[in-house]
Amino acid sequence: MPGQKTRQWILSNPPQANPVFTGPNATFSLRDSTLPSPGPDQLLVKILFLSNDPAQRGWIQKGIDPERLYVPPVQQGEIMRSFAIAEVLESKANTVNQGQLVMGTFGWTEYAVVDAKEARPIQADPSSGIRATHFIGALGVTGLTAYNGLIDVARTTAADTVVVSGAAGATGSMAVQLAKNVLGCKKVIGIAGGAKKCAFVESLGADVCVDYKSPSFVADLKKATEGFVQVYFDNVGGDILDLMLTRMARHGRVAACGAVATYNSLGEGGVKNWFEIIANRIEIKGFIILDAIESGKAEQWMGELVKAVKEGKIRVGPETETVVGTRFEDVPTTWGMLFEGGNTGKLVTEIKA
Amino acid sequence: MPGQKTRQWILSNPPQANPVFTGPNATFSLRDSTLPSPGPDQLLVKILFLSNDPAQRGWIQKGIDPERLYVPPVQQGEIMRSFAIAEVLESKANTVNQGQLVMGTFGWTEYAVVDAKEARPIQADPSSGIRATHFIGALGVTGLTAYNGLIDVARTTAADTVVVSGAAGATGSMAVQLAKNVLGCKKVIGIAGGAKKCAFVESLGADVCVDYKSPSFVADLKKATEGFVQVYFDNVGGDILDLMLTRMARHGRVAACGAVATYNSLGEGGVKNWFEIIANRIEIKGFIILDAIESGKAEQWMGELVKAVKEGKIRVGPETETVVGTRFEDVPTTWGMLFEGGNTGKLVTEIKA
Known part of the structure; x- marks a missing residue:
């Protein structure tokens, strides 16, 4: 099977102050790419939702000292890093099935080939009001x-x-x-x-x-x-x-x-x-x-959050997230809304075909 | 017995920026006063040494919100607050003898009448190199x-x-x-x-x-x-x-x-x-x-400090304190040396007759 074609947003000009979305100094640029076929224990996924987080601004700061940031900064020429929810199109791993929803740090890309261990299966629960997007928000x-x-x-x-x-x-x-x-x-x-x-x-x-x-x-x-x-x-x-x-x-x-x-x-x-x-x-x-994810503490907390939602103590309805339907070419400008203070609750990008 | 006469430095102009030591806007002013005779459980003491501490600057800040400072600010017209070491001239308390050295928050005054419970007896130990002044410094x-x-x-x-x-x-x-x-x-x-x-x-x-x-x-x-x-x-x-x-x-x-x-x-x-x-x-x-003094933690720490001095692990010799012989009328300017960065170790004022 030939490799999947995808568009990807890469970091082209790390910003010192405000990110720029147009012109020759634009912070990000769009590129076309062809993915390899998934190898053993790998998945081909299609990105459905992107998580927009203020922390991402730090990851692309011009001249930031990699020793002082809690994750490696995104390098010039790399795909912009982002939490995301995706659908599994093809699985070469026993633990994950085709059609399953997964979350992971897939980045600003339409499709990705990822290791199965980097993709956490998620399960929406409509009867409790828990939607897939909540796993990059209230429950993520x-x-x-x-x-x-x-x-x-x-x-x-x-x-x-x-x-x-x-x-x-x-x-x-x-x-x-x-x-x-x-x-x-x-x-x-x-x-x-x-x-x-x-x-x-x-x-x-x-x-x-x-x-x-x-x-x-x-x-x-x-x-x-x-x-x-x-x-x-x-x-x-x-x-x-x-x-x-x-x-x-x-x-x-x-x-x-x-x-x-x-x-x-x-x-x-x-x-x-x-x-x-x-x-x-x-x-x-x-x-x-x-830190809490790495130490395993977060697992228990996640359970408590789900319980609080099911008991009605925490509302995760549409009012605690703003889901913005976005063409892939507009992914950066939707992210930019974070800094305009426009959204209430979690700002989520839904990628429109 | 008639009351003891004494000179006292009072806070006359709380400073906003640098304290001022001369002229009509001087931060402090000198006044003459006559003390009452000590009552039951009180002492008449003669101040020998004053402790100079950067914290004192905060206590006299102009316009400081008393709710936000850890001790009540010194009020305009009050004696400038200071830790001190004094000799007991007269004791009406069973727990303290005449001639004993005590430490307490006696302020910028030559003599004071204080409650015995506000005066902590101290004991120099020349054989261990522990001098009285160390109780407002290394051991205070x-x-x-x-x-x-x-x-x-x-x-x-x-x-x-x-x-x-x-x-x-x-x-x-x-x-x-x-x-x-x-x-x-x-x-x-x-x-x-x-x-x-x-x-x-x-x-x-x-x-x-x-x-x-x-x-x-x-x-x-x-x-x-x-x-x-x-x-x-x-x-x-x-x-x-x-x-x-x-x-x-x-x-x-x-x-x-x-x-x-x-x-x-x-x-x-x-x-x-x-x-x-x-x-x-x-x-x-x-x-x-x-906080540690009030909670009683400091008592144990003091014991450990004295032990470390006796074991030679902490030097409290003359090089860790600067004792400045000072006429009473020059007490404020000696304190002002704190902000000039001139002293090494603890800056102590020794009041000269």
């Missing part, structure tokens, strides 16, 4: 990241008041639900951009959501955090993090998950309220979900 | 702070490579000795200002001390920290902290002890390399020695 690295930061890193309990930034986003919306509906935290405060997103966050269970685009944001956040907070789940970094350092209770814990506010900037600003960390004995911990 | 809050940060907060072990900033200072010089001579750490790297201080730090046991005033500082620090470091004991904050975030090993720990580089500035700069905390899962913990 996104939900696991929320669990990791909130429960493992920040050791959050029902007695705590919790603030979640990026609360309408993929990880944030899961963190809010976990805090309020699973842990039963005393008070859960979301931070999101715009009235619509804030209403969404409150609909998930947050006691209040503060709009960072409002001119009264600083006063609103101070009011919402009166008495100070024990836990801050930080998805954004930058100025909001700096402000939150002044709102942490003594011995408060910050789960440092992301810094999307700074990914496309050139290191302007910076955290000025560092002394708060000392004076109020604040603990900051950075974390990356890959 | 300074040494305990080094112990707290290095061993309790950062959980340092012999397998770790450790960087200590402000390494020629009071806390830093103790942290270097604890790391190298008590814990036996794999490699101990000091950061200090100038060749003389660096030589001092290396004489304490550091494998190398890097001079932050050298034009090749960044390259020198990178070289010294090749392979990255597990523990950073941070006394300075600011740019050096920012650089150190790029030199931490994965899962490295930062004990956030002080930020003297920023105390007299108006929040310029700021920490830009926050993303390193996430990508390399760095843990940052602020701490204040008062």
Whole structure:
């Protein structure tokens, strides 16, 4: 059988600031390729959905020191890396069948030949409202990241008041639900951009959501955090993090998950309220979900997330993901929506034929 | 018996940036006062030595929010707060005798009337080289702070490579000795200002001390920290902290002890390399020695410090403290030396008659 033809998006110009989607300096470029036939224990898969994650921005940063990143950066000329859900078209492995859905780090490609051990079979469960896309969202690295930061890193309990930034986003919306509906935290405060997103966050269970685009944001956040907070789940970094350092209770814990506010900037600003960390004995911990996956901890957490969904404590309906039907040639621009703050919940690309 | 007359330094103008020692806007002003006679369980003491600590700068910051500081700020019109060693001139308490040496938070005053329970008796031991001043230094809050940060907060072990900033200072010089001579750490790297201080730090046991005033500082620090470091004991904050975030090993720990580089500035700069905390899962913990004193942990640590001194593992000789003979009217300017980086080891004011 001749090799499968496919289009692939490759990293052509690693960006220093904002990624560029058109013109001669475009960050990515499209190429045609022919795949080899799958060998023993390999699969030929067709990509159905792509996961869009702020972390991908870090993987392509120009000049990043490979020693300092948690995964090897994507090299110039390589296929853009991405989590994905695919259908198995052809299997040379005993453990996986043709027609099965699998997830893995397949990248921005229409088709791929992958080792079966790099493809995790997934099972949608429509009666519980669990769709395939949830395995790259609420029940995948996104939900696991929320669990990791909130429960493992920040050791959050029902007695705590919790603030979640990026609360309408993929990880944030899961963190809010976990805090309020699973842990039963005393008070859960979301931070999101715009009235619509804030209403969404409150609909998930947050006691209040503060709009960072409002001119009264600083006063609103101070009011919402009166008495100070024990836990801050930080998805954004930058100025909001700096402000939150002044709102942490003594011995408060910050789960440092992301810094999307700074990914496309050139290191302007910076955290000025560092002394708060000392004076109020604040603990900051950075974390990356890959550690929990590698150590096996994530398996148990995944089970707890599925249970919470089945018990109705976590909503994974259409409102916690934004699935954008996308022609393959528009894959990069759909990803770019992440940085415009347009989506609520997980931003998923559905590849249209 | 008539009340003891005394001079006292009071906080007259809380500073926003650099403290001012002369003129109408001077930070402190001198006043004459007459003390009451000591009541039951009280002492009349004569101050012999004052402890000079960067933390005192925070206690007098203009406009600081009392809710956010770990101790009540010093109020305008109050005596400047300071740890001190004093001699008991008169005792109305059964537990303390006249002539005994005591330490406590007596402040910038020549004489004070204090509750006996606020005065901790101390005992010099010349045969072990332990002098009274060591109880506000190597064997007091300074040494305990080094112990707290290095061993309790950062959980340092012999397998770790450790960087200590402000390494020629009071806390830093103790942290270097604890790391190298008590814990036996794999490699101990000091950061200090100038060749003389660096030589001092290396004489304490550091494998190398890097001079932050050298034009090749960044390259020198990178070289010294090749392979990255597990523990950073941070006394300075600011740019050096920012650089150190790029030199931490994965899962490295930062004990956030002080930020003297920023105390007299108006929040310029700021920490830009926050993303390193996430990508390399760095843990940052602020701490204040008062917690360990209140919880009783510090008692045991003090015993270990005294033992290490007696075993010759920690040097507390004259080279680890700078005792400055000072007329009472010059107490503020001696304290101001802290921010000029002039002293090595603990800066102690000895009050001259």
